[in-house]
Amino acid sequence: MIHVFQDNLSGASLDWYMQLERTQIQTWKDLADAFLKQYKYNLDIAPNRMQLQNLNQKSDESFKEYAQRWRELAARVQPPL
Structure with missing residues (x-):
């Protein structure tokens, strides 16, 4: 193994x-x-669902940029969506 x-x-x-x-x-x-x-630190720094829920679009950010940032964060959320 x-x-x-x-x-x-x-x-x-x-x-x-x-x-x-x-x-x-x-x-x-x-x-x-x-x-x-x-490697436990990877879990310690992984975002949670609350952080994803609280993610806001920046004033100088296009919706496309915001959506990309949201998707990248969502891919790292623990536990996975």
Whole structure:
């Protein structure tokens, strides 16, 4: 299972994985805990539905620009829409 995980990484996450101490990662739970510790900040900064609901069009922004910004924010909302 751990090798399947590794095969799905790329870029910075693969670099992080390759630098892990193999003696500390013996089980799937060890790997999951290390991954969450490393990347949990992504969830911490993810917008929620209230932030999406409160998003307003800026005075100098076209509706198209506003809609694009809204869609980009909506794609990051946690939990997903």
